[in-house]
Amino acid sequence: MNRPKKNLYIKTYGCQMNVYDSEQIALILGRDYDLTDRPEEADLYLINTCSIRRKSEEKVLSLVGRLKGLKNRRPQMLLGVGGCVAQQEGERLLQRAPHLDLVFGAQGIYRLPHLLHQRLESGKAVVDTSFSADLPYISGQVKPGAPKKLVTIMQGCNNYCTYCVVPYVRGPERSRPAAEVINEVQDFLRQGGQEVTLLGQNVNSYGKGLADGLSFPGLLRRLAKLPGLVRLRFTTSHPRDLSDDLICCFAELPPLCDHIHLPVQAGSNHILARMHRGYTREEYLHKVNRLRQICPGISLTTDLIVGFPGETEADFADTLALMREVAFDAAFYFKYSPRPQTAAAALVDQIPEPVKAERLARLRILQEELSLASNQRLVGQFKEVLVEGLSKQQNQQLCGRLRSNQVVNFDGPQDLIGRMVWVRIEKANLHSLGGHRCQP
Numbered sequence: 001m002n003r004p005k006k007n008l009y010i011k012t013y014g015c016q017m018n019v020y021d022s023e024q025i026a027l028i029l030g031r032d033y034d035l036t037d038r039p040e041e042a043d044l045y046l047i048n049t050c051s052i053r054r055k056s057e058e059k060v061l062s063l064v065g066r067l068k069g070l071k072n073r074r075p076q077m078l079l080g081v082g083g084c085v086a087q088q089e090g091e092r093l094l095q096r097a098p099h100l101d102l103v104f105g106a107q108g109i110y111r112l113p114h115l116l117h118q119r120l121e122s123g124k125a126v127v128d129t130s131f132s133a134d135l136p137y138i139s140g141q142v143k144p145g146a147p148k149k150l151v152t153i154m155q156g157c158n159n160y161c162t163y164c165v166v167p168y169v170r171g172p173e174r175s176r177p178a179a180e181v182i183n184e185v186q187d188f189l190r191q192g193g194q195e196v197t198l199l200g201q202n203v204n205s206y207g208k209g210l211a212d213g214l215s216f217p218g219l220l221r222r223l224a225k226l227p228g229l230v231r232l233r234f235t236t237s238h239p240r241d242l243s244d245d246l247i248c249c250f251a252e253l254p255p256l257c258d259h260i261h262l263p264v265q266a267g268s269n270h271i272l273a274r275m276h277r278g279y280t281r282e283e284y285l286h287k288v289n290r291l292r293q294i295c296p297g298i299s300l301t302t303d304l305i306v307g308f309p310g311e312t313e314a315d316f317a318d319t320l321a322l323m324r325e326v327a328f329d330a331a332f333y334f335k336y337s338p339r340p341q342t343a344a345a346a347l348v349d350q351i352p353e354p355v356k357a358e359r360l361a362r363l364r365i366l367q368e369e370l371s372l373a374s375n376q377r378l379v380g381q382f383k384e385v386l387v388e389g390l391s392k393q394q395n396q397q398l399c400g401r402l403r404s405n406q407v408v409n410f411d412g413p414q415d416l417i418g419r420m421v422w423v424r425i426e427k428a429n430l431h432s433l434g435g436h437r438c439q440p
């Protein structure tokens, strides 16, 4: 007779790679645990963490603190912290939060059944922050019937941008064999999936060190041929390594969507050099022009950091000027946050907090103007939308994305979820569009 399964609750912070890892955790533990969305019913409560900025880390620590109460009320519940903060802090987390049962890094997820066993046998908290050379993966679908899926194709990063903690918490760059990636995508398509987003910190380095010799554009070409794949996306491509071969894929491969996230970080050559980004503003602008030549109307989004050590008012003005010149369709923007082990944290010319805040506010005003103008250009157009689910804001409405990645909310029956429909764009907001379903 089957034992009844226990309840697993996972709280996920950070990037899409963490979202993928949390899905993997659910599959890895699927024999003994069912996912629940009610934390108060959890037998195992896992927090998958992010350490990219200090604020991300503080959020985790404050949640761990608050969970002391739940742990007291449910002493049988096991509480674990995984992901990038766990990797960074290791044993130190146990000193800060003795009520934790498990601490495991991003690579530790495949050892979770063993770690849980060890915790129950020994009665003591278990820490596992070792890296492994291979990249295991468990096949299966957490949300059967979902129209889109994330697929991690590589782990880690070797770039060592001077502000960034990722190479320390995710380890060196390693790629998954192409055959395995293709199998994972094929499995998903067989179950009716339509859209795949390939994930890596620098997808253009994909394939280095693999025996099959397939480059990233080579992988895209193989995937684009798979029957049933309607939309293919990837993130993130590093501007330095964005090759002409990859740019050409946007014209060549019908499933590849007309959107690229190309984080520029700053517009001043002085700051880009100090960040160790390996490109100049001129080189970045040249690649943007080439992308627009190959794929007219391609949607371009970016990441920006303000207040990097040594950033002068003139450097910051260069960032604003570059934003205007490119006219990014959307952007994520952050105040520079010193991170453990990173080179920039040791620089002496740190920018005072009020200056960072003031620059961020000015940058936000400009990006909001650009984002709104970009969305307004879509009003009146007929667009294909992959319906993903119910809108977060208006629960009665459906929500989906254009090929160029903008979110659209519109009225329609729930049985359209998972289907491709045509929508006339009627309204432009800052972060989304409104529309009406129609025939093209």
Ligand code: SAH
Pocket (backbone or CB within 6 Å): 052, 053, 163, 164, 165, 166, 200, 201, 202, 236, 237, 238, 263, 265, 303, 304, 305, 334, 335, 336, 337, 338, 339
């Ligand atoms: N691999 C991606 C970025 C991953 S991190 C790339 O190279 O583009 C996501 C974003 O967080 C970065 O693009 C950067 O804008 C921001 N970021 C990273 N470290 C940061 C720090 N120390 N302070 C502020 N923002 C940071």
Ligand code: SF4
Pocket (backbone or CB within 6 Å): 157, 158, 159, 160, 161, 164, 165, 166, 167, 201, 202, 238
């Ligand atoms: Fe961080 Fe740079 Fe690697 Fe991106 S490329 S993850 S910003 S070190």
Ligand code: F3S
Pocket (backbone or CB within 6 Å): 013, 014, 015, 016, 017, 018, 049, 050, 051, 052, 083, 084, 165, 166, 169, 170
């Ligand atoms: Fe955060 Fe780790 Fe991703 S630090 S951004 S969760 S790789």
